Structure formats: C-alpha cells, structure tokens
Amino acid sequence: MGNRRLDRQGRGTHYADRMHRILGVCGDCGLLWHTERIAFKNGATEFQRVDDIEADGSVLVTPQYEKYGLRVNPRLLPKLKTMGPQFAYALNVPSTSVEVDGDLVYVRVPRAQGASSSPLLFESAWAIDPHIPRGSLLLGVDEDQHQLVLELTAPTNVHAAVIGMTGSGKSTLMRTMILSAQRIGGAQVALFDPSGGMFPLSGHPSVWRGGLFRSAHECELGLGALADSLGRRANTLLYVFVDEVPELIAQRPPIRTHLARLAQAGRHSGVHLVLGAQHLMASQVGPMTLRNIPVRLVGRVTDRTAAYNASGRNDVAAEQLRGNGDFIAVGSGTQRHFQVAVIADETLAEWAQRYPPRQPRLPVRPDAPRRAVTPVDPGSFVSATTYRSAGGGGGSGRHLDEIPPSVLHEIRAYVGAHGREPSCNWVYNLTHATLPTGGFNRDKARRAIAQALERHAAGSAGTRSERA
Ligand SMILES: Nc1ncnc2c1ncn2[C@@H]1O[C@H](COP(=O)(O)OP(=O)(O)O)[C@@H](O)[C@H]1O
Ligand SMILES: [Mg+2]
Structure with missing residues (x-):
C-alpha cells in the first residue's frame, strides 16, 4: 500500500467545537489531568499538574464518520472505553464509540446520514495509487484514507467472503473488485450472479466463458466445470466471483459441492473465490468451506450473532456498521475498517458499451447423462460435500x-x-x-x-x- 492518501481532514469550527465538547466530558469526569508531587534534592516539594488526555491535532473524516483523536494516559483507557454514551449525549448524536488504535484513542462519531455528500468513487480510490500489483484487488480506502487493496494471492488469504445484510453494499464491493481485476490485467474472472449486479462488467475479454452466469442452473453448470478443471488448469490466475451464494445453493444444492471443491483448492491452483452472502453459515455452505475462507469483508449485519458468524470473531461490531459501503476487512489476526469504493454509473455504462455483455458459453457436463437422471436429493449432498477432515467433529471423520x-x-x-x-x-x-x-x-x-x-x-x- 502506498503512502499517498485522500486528503480528508476536518478543520473548522464544527470539528473544533466537537473536540471541545469531548474534552469537556473528560473534564467533567475529572480525567483531564492529575497532580503529582515532585520532590527535589534539596528537600523541597512542589505540586505539578500532569495532563492525562490531550487532543491530537486534526480530526479524521471518512465518508461515514468523524474521528476525534486523543492522546491518553493508558491508566484511563478502561474508563474511557465505557464513555461512548456520554460523548454521544454531549455531541447530540445517536451513538459514538471509543476505540484504541496504537497509542491514540479515537472517539468515532457517525456523520449525519446524507452528510457524506459524495460517495467514494472507484476512480478516486484507484488514483491514490494506480499501480496495484497483479494478485491484488481494490476494495476502497481505510480510515486513514489510504488505498486499501486485498492481496488475494497471499498465502494467508486465498479466498474471501463478502457478507452483509441487503443494502450493505456487497454487490457494489464485488463490482469494484471485478473492475479492478480487469484494469490490473493478467487474470481471468468468472462471474456468477443471480441478482445481475455484475452484468455491466461481464463483456470484458477477461471474463471466463465470455459472459455472466446468471440462473442457478447456469451457475451449477459453470461452477461444476470450474471444479472439474482444478488440477488440469495451467497455472493461471482466476478469480471466481459468486454473489447470493446461499440462494444459489438453496436452488441447486450441487453448487455447495462445487464451491467446497473450489474452496479446498489452495493458492497453488491459482483459483481464488470471492463469495457474496447475507449470512455465511456452516449449515449452508459446509463447515470445511467456511474454514477455507480466511478473509471476511463484512458490511452491516443485523445483530451481534450475525457479526460473529460473518467474521468468525467476537470483537467485530459489524452490527454497528452503517451500511452503504461501510465495511470491516477481517483477516488472519487483523481487522480494518474501510469504505467501499463505488463505480460511477457512467463508468459502468462506458465499460458495458466498450465490452458489450453477452451470454456465457455454457459448459457441457462430461457426466451429464448420468447426473441428469439423478433426482436432486439435498440429504445426499450434505454427506457428499463435506470432505470430513480427521477430527472434524461429528465422529464420522475421514x-x-x-x-x-x-x-x-x-x-x-x-x-x-x-x-x-x-x-x-x-x-x-x-x-x-x-x-x-x-x-x-x-x-x-x-x-x-x-x-x-x-x-x-x-x-x-x-x-x-x-x-x-
Ligand atoms: N460504497 C458505497 N458508497 C455509497 N453508497 C453505497 C455503497 N455501496 C452501496 N451503496 C448504496 O447501497 C445500495 C445497495 O448496495 P448493494 O451493493 O446493492 O448492496 P447489497 O448487494 O449488499 O444488497 C446501493 O444502491 C447504494 O445506494
Ligand atoms: Mg446484492
């Protein structure tokens, strides 16, 4: 990631006033300073005031939040972390949260809905550093306004899931990732999306089989063919984007098996999954698939349980995210709050005009006749999909x-x-x-x-x- 960033620092009376109020709350609680007795060599003593909380320069403004930075005596952190509601009251906003980031503490204040005047555009996020390496995909900007990319080919990443409730911005994020892959070049993208959100990007020459797989039936054929091709593939980079995964599995249970096989293929196969879902649950996609997807890009979810299911962690308050591309990237041991970059409608339209979307060439399934006579029995797929690993629970481990x-x-x-x-x-x-x-x-x-x-x-x- 480059060092360049969008310049979005809040100066001016609005921010100064709010910082003042935050410090005011700290002052009312007696947290701003304490006195220490200093003893001198000559036996004299003197009382000295020691500051415990100080404002740290300017205010960070993201499309969704204002963040007020404080330097804080670590002794006060536990107390300060409980003071979100008091700050909210003083600022006359619905809620604030207090978070520790390195040696700074931020009071995070949601901006009034609609105040985030202009969305973060793909072009702006791209322009921060246009030299995104092959193997990485653009996501947006993090809270320091740095460009945020996901290095999917890194050994700890490999596959990612995009999770959030309807309207959280999943499809928008997946489009941004796809367009970035197409602009970076050197990779194929396979597109599966019953909601049709990926359609404007599906005519580009990088698109596997030349089009968007849309119906559940088409997706089953396409994903099956991809899974079958594992191990036969020349070592080319292929991103597989699948939106609305639970819905697809519900309609065509074999998709679960195909995704399990693709997810199980490690980074050496060159195949990287990006799965979109409102919830990602083991009961739907299978526990093994879930374990094989270390990166979770989580938008707003309904509640704490959903936040836990989505991220696999307890400390990701995704239920407090604001929707509209307000996301947290959770990886092995790290999490990063970010704003999703959105592709402007004109850009999408231009892209679609330059690379007109077409129907995909549907693969013919090699074992089509045999499966065609097999009625779909969801029960049998459950046992067929989970490649039970030894000790993987359930007692029937392989x-x-x-x-x-x-x-x-x-x-x-x-x-x-x-x-x-x-x-x-x-x-x-x-x-x-x-x-x-x-x-x-x-x-x-x-x-x-x-x-x-x-x-x-x-x-x-x-x-x-x-x-x-
Ligand atoms: N990054 C974003 N910036 C601004 N608005 C966004 C962003 N992402 C989503 N939105 C808004 O939310 C709506 C729903 O987004 P969408 O990606 O379709 O959500 P989902 O696929 O999660 O249901 C969009 O039409 C847009 O108005
Ligand atoms: Mg969607």
Missing part, C-alpha cells in the same frame, strides 16, 4: 489414509478428458495443491488412481441401489 472424494473425482475427470490414467506425478501435484495434508506419494497415488477407476465402474450402480 480416516487419514482414505482418498478424499475430490481427488477421486479429479482423477476421473482426467481420465474422461484424456482417455488415459494420470501419472503419479500428476496426482502428487493435484493433492499437493488442493489438500491441507499435502501431496500423495507414489504408492498412495497408485491407490487413488485404482480406487477412482474401480469406483467409477461400480459407482453409478451403487448410487442407484442406494436410491432404490
């Missing part, structure tokens, strides 16, 4: 030496595509890239190939008798 179904599936797909068995090396590469437990050795690879082919022959009969 034995460590067992071959995961995803691997068997990939091997069959290879045989289907090439008409011959894959090499042990190929199996090693596949498992090395997709399994947390690492690559198969020669023995295990042979066993996997044998098992995949045996089961393939007996497999369909097996599923049929199960249903009978």
